[in-house]
Amino acid sequence: MKIKLEDVSKTFQTFRAVRGVSLEIESGEMVALLGPSGSGKTTILRMIAGLEYPDGGHILFGDTDATRIPVRERGVGFVFQNYALFPHMTVAENIGFGMKVSKTKRSKAEIASRVNELLGLMRLDGLGNRFPSQISGGQRQRVALARALAVDPTVLLLDEPFGALDANVRRDLRRWLREIHEELGITSLFVTHDQEEALDLADRVVILNEGNIVQQGTPEEVSRAPNSRFVTTFLGDTNRIPASVHDGSAVVGEIRLPAPNATNGAAEILARPRDLDWQSQGPGIAARVLRVIDRPDGRRLVVSTDAEAHLELDVAPEVVASVGATGFVTIRRGQVFNI
């Protein structure tokens, strides 16, 4: 089912939480709404679900204007963070609940067979008779997802579905969610404030700030060509290096970077830690090592420059640097923005 938002707005009392958002989600696509806390992600999801009505604009499901259609008639399944399962019902009863109360009447045998099918699909075989308190957090989220999928929704909405789980379980569940999404050919929209989760899972990422869409594109597009300082800094660790632009180049001491779109004057180079290098000899930005952080995938140096700014560099594990050592930072790649 294709979903279209046309100039959708929502104001709570006097606070404009969503400000004229237009967005298209193709049938079968998986889209992430990504943004900082308070940017309006959940409000958009709730309006698509029918749990909240917009006060401006339209929401279309296929060709149908769904703006005012009540939640139970929209054919959406949703899973929220910590979405409480019914504690007094078994896993199987939780999964079957939506089918029991649905307007579409199903026989007991039909419900039991669908529940079994979902237990298999969600890798919950053998757990149908347990109560929610007797299974792990990751299993509970899979039950919540099974419950959402039980009524054959055409649209699946997920709000921080794996928020409360530890990093490894999250990673496993998100790969698995992607498989389920593809297997069912469903249209999925999920909300997250976790950049890695959005980029890892979605076909397309929609980045929000203060109730507006500030950029959207494939993970590759938004990662490689963030269109603003906000998106660059939001998507990952970023160093901000003051520079000045002269005739298409950003200059910091002896370093020059191409800056074809910047105008002459004060600017800032935004560079990821992996885009900076550490050399024992100049030219470069003179700096002193403050901390060395070793990680499985490399080494991060935190250095302090003469201008008393801190920079973070990801270098190969072989790079020799110890706390107190002096050297030079070079910039391999960076985005230049006028300030």
Ligand SMILES: Nc1ncnc2c1ncn2[C@@H]1O[C@H](COP(=O)(O)OP(=O)(O)OP(=O)(O)O)[C@@H](O)[C@H]1O
């Ligand atoms: N029912 C409400 N009444 C008043 N203000 C609300 C209501 N719901 C949301 N808001 C406000 O609207 C803004 C957007 O909230 P929303 O939950 O959509 O943000 P979010 O991007 O999902 O944030 P988070 O990641 O923290 O969940 C916030 O400033 C919030 O305080």
